[in-house]
Amino acid sequence: xxxxxxxxxxxxxxxxAVKNVSLAIQARSVxxxxxxxxxxxxxxxxxxxxxxxxxxxxxxxxxxxxxxTNIYSRxxxxxxxxxxxxxxFQKPNPFPKSIYENAAYGLRIQGISKKGTLDKVVEESLxxxxxxxxxxxxxHASALxxxxxxxxxxxxxxxxxxxxxxxxxxxxxxALDPIATAKVEDLITALKKEYTVIIVTHNxxxxxxxxxVTGFFMMxxxxxxxxxxxxxxxxxxxxxxxxxxxxxx
Amino acid sequence: xxxxxxxxxxxxxxxxxIFVTLGIIAVLFFETFGFFKEVSIIDFLTDTQWTPLFAxxxxxxxxxxxxxxxxxxxxxxxxxPVGLISAIYLSEYASERIRTVVKPLLExxxxxxxxxxxxxxxxxxxxxxxxxxxxxxxxxALSPGIVMGVMIIPIVSSLSEDAMHxxxxxxxxxAYALGATRLQVATRVVVPAAFSGIAASFILGISRAVGxxxxxxxxxxxxxxxxxxxxxxLETVTAYIVQVSLGDTPTGTIEYKTIFxxxxxxxVVTFVLNMISYxxxxxxxxxxx
Numbered sequence: 001x002x003x004x005x006x007x008x009x010x011x012x013x014x015x016x017a018v019k020n021v022s023l024a025i026q027a028r029s030v031x032x033x034x035x036x037x038x039x040x041x042x043x044x045x046x047x048x049x050x051x052x053x054x055x056x057x058x059x060x061x062x063x064x065x066x067x068x069t070n071i072y073s074r075x076x077x078x079x080x081x082x083x084x085x086x087x088x089f090q091k092p093n094p095f096p097k098s099i100y101e102n103a104a105y106g107l108r109i110q111g112i113s114k115k116g117t118l119d120k121v122v123e124e125s126l127x128x129x130x131x132x133x134x135x136x137x138x139x140h141a142s143a144l145x146x147x148x149x150x151x152x153x154x155x156x157x158x159x160x161x162x163x164x165x166x167x168x169x170x171x172x173x174x175a176l177d178p179i180a181t182a183k184v185e186d187l188i189t190a191l192k193k194e195y196t197v198i199i200v201t202h203n204x205x206x207x208x209x210x211x212x213v214t215g216f217f218m219m220x221x222x223x224x225x226x227x228x229x230x231x232x233x234x235x236x237x238x239x240x241x242x243x244x245x246x247x248x249x
Numbered sequence: 250x251x252x253x254x255x256x257x258x259x260x261x262x263x264x265x266x267i268f269v270t271l272g273i274i275a276v277l278f279f280e281t282f283g284f285f286k287e288v289s290i291i292d293f294l295t296d297t298q299w300t301p302l303f304a305x306x307x308x309x310x311x312x313x314x315x316x317x318x319x320x321x322x323x324x325x326x327x328x329x330p331v332g333l334i335s336a337i338y339l340s341e342y343a344s345e346r347i348r349t350v351v352k353p354l355l356e357x358x359x360x361x362x363x364x365x366x367x368x369x370x371x372x373x374x375x376x377x378x379x380x381x382x383x384x385x386x387x388x389x390a391l392s393p394g395i396v397m398g399v400m401i402i403p404i405v406s407s408l409s410e411d412a413m414h415x416x417x418x419x420x421x422x423x424a425y426a427l428g429a430t431r432l433q434v435a436t437r438v439v440v441p442a443a444f445s446g447i448a449a450s451f452i453l454g455i456s457r458a459v460g461x462x463x464x465x466x467x468x469x470x471x472x473x474x475x476x477x478x479x480x481x482x483l484e485t486v487t488a489y490i491v492q493v494s495l496g497d498t499p500t501g502t503i504e505y506k507t508i509f510x511x512x513x514x515x516x517v518v519t520f521v522l523n524m525i526s527y528x529x530x531x532x533x534x535x536x537x538x
Contacts, residue, residue, distance in 0.1 A: 049426060051422065051425065051426065054421070054422070054425065056344065056345065079428040079429065079430055080428065082425060082426055082427065082428045083427070083428030086426060086427070087422075087426035089419060089422060089423065089426075091419055093417070093419035093420055093422065093423040094423075095420060095423065095424070095438060095441075095442070096420075096441070096442050097441070105424070105427060106427040106428065108437075109424075109427065109428065109429045109430075109433045109437065110428070155423065158423075158427065159426070159427070162427055162428060
């Protein structure tokens with residue numbers, strides 16, 4: 001088990017966004033989190049790399065164990081947690097730097113500046129992100145000149161470059177067109193071999209296509225958590241069935 | 250009909266300020282032209298003495314410009330680092346509550362009348378500095394330069410902070426998600442992304458220092474001197490203009506015309522600085538969406 005999440009509740013000030021969620025996530029698998037807008041799925045995934053710490057007044061109850069260690073324990077180095085648990089965001093957010101510097105950023109902030117090492121890691125991670133062939137001739141051009149889909153794959157390369165064990169995807173395709181979406185989905189399936197992938201999506205077909213396990217959230221609660229195929233063919237909860245058949249949401 | 254009247258009135262107001270500017274430039278040019286009929290432009294730019302009020306007259310602008318250069322240099326070496334660091338603190342570290350208290354307080358610095366700063370430099374800062382540097386003259390470049398720097402801090406910090414605040418949260422999140430520390434996010438993501446705004450605030454601070462008059466007229470002395478020694482009295486371009494304007498120089502004399510020649514030189518410098526700032530803003534504006 002990569003993650004063991006025990007009775008986690010998350011609050012923004014007085015507002016509770018996630019209610020008493022418990023689940024376990026297998027290493028080297030793709031877990032999808034689905035649910036209607038405002039169901040707490042983004043808040044949930046942002047708890048897993050402590051991204052919510054940036055929000056003033058955020059509070060978490062319960063335990064999130066990663067490889068047996070509580071990532072919210074006080075004496076843990078938060079930058080180390082985030083280095084091992086990478087994240088790709090809803091809107092592509094490359095830095096206003098070159099393609100090369102974007103991919104190398106994670107290493108640079110760790111103090112690595114040897115050109116040979118950087119070159120190697122940049123090439124490897126761009127290849128893994130299926131972007132290398134498209135950008136190899138213009139590594140030093142601005143990342144902002146890339147298309148949205150390319151930018152998102154660059155953000156994936158940037159996350160891969162720090163050699164994380166887990167990659168969190170927070171609705172990675174919601175700003176992309178269908179072709180770019182298909183590329184990112186292929187990539188997610190390929191990444192499963194080496195990484196633990198958790199993806200939040202409001203696109204049910206996407207969850208069905210890419211994931212092994214699916215969790216359905218509603219109003220901050222985890223309604224159902226099971227093998228993806230079972231969730232989409234024979235859900236055991238009436239709410240799940242109503243949602244996946246498009247009766248609401 | 251009414252709409253057209255309103256549009257016309259708005260257009261006239263815009264036109265008015267343009268005409269005033271053009272008028273000022275025209276007067277400057279006209280009087281400067283008269284000045285250069287009597288003094289060669291070569292002497293003006295290369296002579297190392299500025300003594301138009303003495304019997305033996307020299308018209309070299311260099312001593313005035315080194316004075317301005319030196320005091321500006323001292324001022325910005327206070328204002329740029331302190332202003333930028335305050336901006337980083339306010340934008341990236343301070344809680345919302347501290348920000349709403351500290352930012353307006355910092356801006357009060359800009360609201361102090363410059364004449365007060367001038368006397369503060371002359372009567373408080375200079376004696377204080379003299380305890381550390383015994384060689385410091387009563388009038389000098391160092392003390393008004395530092396005080397001018399303090400006055401400019403809020404220009405730099407406030408504009409830089411606005412620029413940093415406008416950097417999208419997504420960029421910060423991207424860096425944090427890679428394991429960046431707060432300082433790394435501030436210095437390696439936010440500052441570069443806000444570069445155009447920060448650079449523009451620097452230039453604005455510099456042109457404020459170049460144009461500042463009262464503090465220097467009061468505390469720097471009024472002796473044009475070609476020197477880069479901050480411990481002795483000197484005179485800046487602006488302080489000279491005040492000196493002559495306040496004296497009993499008869500209209501039409503060569504002494505009178507020097508004001509315009511000096512004024513237009515200053516105008517050229519601040520104009521160039523403004524153009525640089527404008528260019529920087531255009532060139533680096535919002536490279537991110």
